[in-house]
Amino acid sequence: MTYQRPRLKSALPRQVTLAPRRHPPQEHPGPRPVQGPGPPRAVPRDPTAIRARAATRTVATKRRLQRRVIPLEVLQQPIQAGVRKVFDLRQLLIVLALTGLVLALPRPAGLSPEGHRALALFMFTGAILALQPAPLPIAALLVPVMRIALGINTVNEAFAPFGSPVEFLILGSLFLAEALRKHGLTRRLALHAIVLSGGQFSLLLLGIMAITGGLSMFVLNTATAAVLIPVAITIAQQVPHPEEGRRALKVLLLAIAYSASLGAIATIMGSGENAIASGLLAQVQPMGFLDWMKYGLPVVLLLLPPVWLLLPRVFRLPPLRIDISPAVQELQRLGRLSGPERELVVVLLLSVTLWVGGASFERMFRLPPTLLSSAVVAVGAVALLSIEEIVTWDDLKGVNWGVFFVIGAGLSLGDALNRTGASQWFAEILGPTVSGLPYPAALAVIMAIAFAITQFINNVPLGAIFAPVLITLAQATGMDPIRLVLPAIFTLALSFTLPSGSARMTLVAVTGALEGQETLRAGLVVGSVCLGMLYLFFLGLSTLGWI
Amino acid sequence: MRVWLIGAGKIGTAALLQLRKNPEIQVVVSDPIPNPTAVEEGIIERVDYVENVTPVNVNRLARRIRPDLVLLTPSVVEHGLGSMEGAAALVEALNYEIASRCEYPVLILSHSNAR
Numbered sequence: 298m299t300y301q302r303p304r305l306k307s308a309l310p311r312q313v314t315l316a317p318r319r320h321p322p323q324e325h326p327g328p329r330p331v332q333g334p335g336p337p338r339a340v341p342r343d344p345t346a347i348r349a350r351a352a353t354r355t356v357a358t359k360r361r362l363q364r365r366v367i368p369l370e371v372l373q374q375p376i377q378a379g380v381r382k383v384f385d386l387r388q389l390l391i392v393l394a395l396t397g398l399v400l401a402l403p404r405p406a407g408l409s410p411e412g413h414r415a416l417a418l419f420m421f422t423g424a425i426l427a428l429q430p431a432p433l434p435i436a437a438l439l440v441p442v443m444r445i446a447l448g449i450n451t452v453n454e455a456f457a458p459f460g461s462p463v464e465f466l467i468l469g470s471l472f473l474a475e476a477l478r479k480h481g482l483t484r485r486l487a488l489h490a491i492v493l494s495g496g497q498f499s500l501l502l503l504g505i506m507a508i509t510g511g512l513s514m515f516v517l518n519t520a521t522a523a524v525l526i527p528v529a530i531t532i533a534q535q536v537p538h539p540e541e542g543r544r545a546l547k548v549l550l551l552a553i554a555y556s557a558s559l560g561a562i563a564t565i566m567g568s569g570e571n572a573i574a575s576g577l578l579a580q581v582q583p584m585g586f587l588d589w590m591k592y593g594l595p596v597v598l599l600l601l602p603p604v605w606l607l608l609p610r611v612f613r614l615p616p617l618r619i620d621i622s623p624a625v626q627e628l629q630r631l632g633r634l635s636g637p638e639r640e641l642v643v644v645l646l647l648s649v650t651l652w653v654g655g656a657s658f659e660r661m662f663r664l665p666p667t668l669l670s671s672a673v674v675a676v677g678a679v680a681l682l683s684i685e686e687i688v689t690w691d692d693l694k695g696v697n698w699g700v701f702f703v704i705g706a707g708l709s710l711g712d713a714l715n716r717t718g719a720s721q722w723f724a725e726i727l728g729p730t731v732s733g734l735p736y737p738a739a740l741a742v743i744m745a746i747a748f749a750i751t752q753f754i755n756n757v758p759l760g761a762i763f764a765p766v767l768i769t770l771a772q773a774t775g776m777d778p779i780r781l782v783l784p785a786i787f788t789l790a791l792s793f794t795l796p797s798g799s800a801r802m803t804l805v806a807v808t809g810a811l812e813g814q815e816t817l818r819a820g821l822v823v824g825s826v827c828l829g830m831l832y833l834f835f836l837g838l839s840t841l842g843w844i
Numbered sequence: 845m846r847v848w849l850i851g852a853g854k855i856g857t858a859a860l861l862q863l864r865k866n867p868e869i870q871v872v873v874s875d876p877i878p879n880p881t882a883v884e885e886g887i888i889e890r891v892d893y894v895e896n897v898t899p900v901n902v903n904r905l906a907r908r909i910r911p912d913l914v915l916l917t918p919s920v921v922e923h924g925l926g927s928m929e930g931a932a933a934l935v936e937a938l939n940y941e942i943a944s945r946c947e948y949p950v951l952i953l954s955h956s957n958a959r
Contacts (some may be wrong), residue, residue: 523931523934524937526938527937594947642918803930804934
């Protein structure tokens with residue numbers, strides 16, 4: 298484009314915007330005399346017919362090639378994913394109407410007026426986090442505002458949960474994820490996994506899943522998945538046959554999404570619903586970092602291998618070998634870890650050590666109680682990275698504040714339900730039914746409901762809804778809350794079928810690499826197997842008397 | 845000199861306004877939509893390639909265009925991913941992968957270019 302006119306226009310020479318060029322069939326000048334030894338060549342009789350046959354063969358051959366060789370394409374779908382109104386008045390009116398409906402209903406017997414208003418807050422929270430008439434952080438902040446508006450609590454009590462330690466643990470996790478992303482460590486790990494696999498796709502898949510699941514335990518799982526999706530696209534391009542490359546991409550994308558969700562089960566900070574549930578559980582019994590991890594980590598180790606085995610079979614992917622030379626070259630180009638990157642790795646490893654063993658170190662060194670609690674360790678790690686200028690405030694302020702505020706909203710709701718006696722009323726209504734059921738049946742019902750709902754609604758709001766109800770239900774029936782809460786919360790991670798279930802599945806859907814039916818089929822197969830294994834895990838713990 | 849500008853939204857428009865200071869520069873514009881900000885504001889009449897550039901197709905397009913330099917705009921909107929969670933991280937990772945894979949020199953423009 299040259300700028301010879303006042304208004305710019307993009308006008309390229311025609312040869313730049315290439316159109317498919319058709320070379321006319323070569324004209325035969327007529328029969329040629331035979332020269333030298335060799336069999337005599339057939340002499341064509343009708344040059345026009347020969348040209349027509351040659352053109353037909355050329356076009357037919359091209360058509361066959363075009364049918365067979367369809368290049369890999371991603372992200373070419375119409376752009377609709379995530380494009381939504383900033384503010385949707387209609388959905389806000391639906392939220393308010395549902396809240397008003399609960400208020401308008403007669404107050405149930407046995408429920409205090411404050412508890413009735415807490416039920417309305419429960420409906421408001423579920424509706425506004427599910428429908429999101431405003432951006433998620435704003436929707437979440439409206440929950441304590443509604444709590445005040447309904448006269449349940451004052452402003453101090455309504456916003457107090459936003460200062461709970463688990464909030465700062467999640468904030469630290471968000472900041473650490475940002476540090477990892479800034480320095481490209483996640484990508485570097487993935488490149489090492491490619492090289493170590495030696496080109497064998499099944500080993501490469503295992504490596505990618507291990508990295509995704511491992512990182513998702515300690516940093517926000519969506520960010521981990523987002524960084525690895527382009528790596529998966531690049532890997533799929535190295536598969537020689539395009540059709541197998543497409544299938545390999547589908548397997549890789551779903552493996553990343555599933556292992557990000559599963560890995561997050563392991564720790565409190567892995568996902569928002571874990572943070573909400575642990576924060577509410579901690580009000581009734583000890584629920585520290587290690588208390589959660591001793592259930593979460595075995596579940597992750599139990600569920601990742603079947604996902605690794607099942608996904609290639611669901612897509613009928615044959616054993617593949619890929620070219621790892623681009624990954625080798627890229628690692629050579631990146632060179633060794635720089636100073637800041639090495640420091641980041643050390644800080645992360647130190648943080649994980651303190652998260653797991655902080656309480657033990659406090660006792661060993663006679664430190665003030667909770668000095669090495671998980672929230673303090675997270676904040677300390679970020680402070681250290683900031684002092685060393687490995688991350689700056691400009692890097693950190695772009696994190697996903699939505700998760701932070703949704704957790705606060707969930708904790709605020711749980712607090713309101715407890716204070717007003719609404720959760721006690723729930724438990725009195727549902728308690729006789731649950732206590733009459735044997736534990737295996739109650740477990741199956743709760744997990745089935747959680748599995749069904751989590752496919753449609755994001756996990757974090759569901760955690761805010763499920764956790765307080767199940768805790769109080771367990772208490773009313775004389776059961777350890779862990780027996781009901783942990784299975785339900787872990788099941789929420791199995792949102793594998795629809796884009797609406799989790800941000801990871803939305804990212805996978807946006808690539809356009811998978812059809813909706815393929816995602817649904819794979820999600821149902823893999824999700825059902827994981828659900829069954831999770832059920833047996835908790836049934837086993839119950840049988841052994843460990844929960 | 846031929847420059848391939850990937851993305852003609854706000855950041856791409858700012859880049860075009862700078863590039864037009866040198867009339868010798870030829871600019872090829874690609875964008876996922878046919879009427880991005882640069883077209884709506886009349887900076888350019890049309891987009892040369894209405895296609896979302898990804899690590900998969902970047903070299904195919906680059907071999908057609910044969911640029912001397914590629915300018916890549918990082919906006920989530922210009923990649924067409926909307927405002928969903930994780931979109932910014934995905935776009936940044938995609939841009940980095942595009943820059944790594946492309947056979948031609950690539951510069952990723954920053955958000956400060958849009959001011």
